[in-house]
Amino acid sequence: MKKFMNTADTMVTESVEGFVRAHAEFVVFGAERKCIRRRHLTPGKVAVISGGGAGHEPMHIGFVGRGMLDAACVGHIFTSPTPSQIIGAIEEADTGAGCLLVVKNYDGDVMNFEMAAEMVAARHRIEMVIVSDDIETARVGDGRGRRGVAGTLVVERILGAAAEQGMSLDRLKSLGEGLSPKIRSMGVALTGVTVPHTQRTTFSLSATEMEMGVGIHGEPGHSRKPFSAADTIVRYLCEAIAGDIASQPNAKALLFVNGLGGTPPAELYVAYDAARRFIENGGIQIERSLVGTYVTSLDMQGLSVTLALLSDEELALWDSPVATAALRWGC
């Protein structure tokens, strides 16, 4: 295992330290470094807060800034932040209008965010939106429901934009719950991921295999298939997504091709080119696009495709100004 790190124990803290120093115009550490928060909070605005395990960078800390998140907590690698960290973020970011917690659907994350919310319920108004865009987990049918993966970025952007425009906590919660069934993702891996502490890959693939339906924590997917051409792989992902999302003819959508950590931009654009053809052939209008490495699984070579059906109002929120380390436009 060759990674740019000093020790497995210090990797996350050094990476986050580097991030905060590189992007000091947007972010600062919260008290006791329990969270990363916006350098300039907006009094009276609902605070949008997220977090999760490390190993998914730039998510979530790269989304902290104007028009997206007010604070984010980073756990150990692939491990939820603690309730104490989440409470720290709530106390830092709540300027009086309450907090919306955006949580990926994993047992540990949901439990810790709920616990934190209960512990400060007397002092803070809190609502939660659970993101569960990964179609694969529902098919596995283990009863835990869908995982939250790259679609989390879309939820955080649109809710962050709405909060910036002054939307109330109740309306944000309702907007978030309306988004959830309209966002679907699926991933494919060409390699497993190497976890720094164990120095082992979570699963191994030969030079002629790929893993369909992977999550972002090094979990294997639902099936191993022979590696094939980009069109074949991407068609598989797009057909699975299209079969799992209720779209009207000429529905408007955001198409997001996300690199899982070790996939270069040139390959992501080949996949985007294929995905766009398949999705448009299915009668969906691609109104917005995002291609890049935003929601990773350490150094995994792989990608995910996310389709988000968005209303005109939601598209306008997507377009509104955002100024974070990883997403930036309009300001």
Added chain:
Amino acid sequence: MKKFMNTADTMVTESVEGFVRAHAEFVVFGAERKCIRRRHLTPGKVAVISGGGAGHEPMHIGFVGRGMLDAACVGHIFTSPTPSQIIGAIEEADTGAGCLLVVKNYDGDVMNFEMAAEMVAARHRIEMVIVSDDIETARVGDGRGRRGVAGTLVVERILGAAAEQGMSLDRLKSLGEGLSPKIRSMGVALTGVTVPHTQRTTFSLSATEMEMGVGIHGEPGHSRKPFSAADTIVRYLCEAIAGDIASQPNAKALLFVNGLGGTPPAELYVAYDAARRFIENGGIQIERSLVGTYVTSLDMQGLSVTLALLSDEELALWDSPVATAALRWGC
């Protein structure tokens, strides 16, 4: 070799097609697809044009847009664009104030850009700036001089910003020549790169080796060393850079940690954290930072460190609005 592609022959055209479709707000194809150009050219502004082989994405096409490049040509993988492509870009982008060609210092690139410039000299005013930031090649001493690598981004941004503000062709040329000796880069690889047509890696490294001083075309570096901690690797790069750049005490600089294609963001931030400590300990003030995957060598796992000593005027140009697929702020 597992890459997201259909065939080696179509990889570049499909990738560029995907890029143009994903970023249609910024770019369009030029006539006969010889170049990618800005969707909206500014009449009377000097056109800033670049290009090079494919396999370095998002450079250069990701830098086409307001405040950076007016057009860019993409050759085959690791192969210069043809004079015909470059002439196409000049004819598309020159709105009357002349063209500045920004060329990475490789024999093929320099030859083809010079040939194109000569062929249209009767109809277009053209100047050229050669970027040669890679300290490694000078040390190898093969007489070809330094290669142009990640520092090219800095040159294109600053010259593009100055052109946007109306700077004349002669002054742009002089600004570019002044930048060149102040920008230095060095790279390290943990893997070679796999070239799609040959399906072979350009060099192989064992699990305990790394290659110091690599370029961006899969060339090996000057020495193979035992793989070691991030601090050790980054100190080596920073000391080599510091020893090769003439800096005054408290000089102001941009520090740029660039991923070579297969390195995830979390590791780039660990390297940035280390590089910042070493550079600041050397008495240089880091005024601006850039961390990400901008100048790649296909799927190479590795990174480069670039240090650019910048005047207050150059820092202001860096900060001015830019709207491209890969770099975007202030608009």
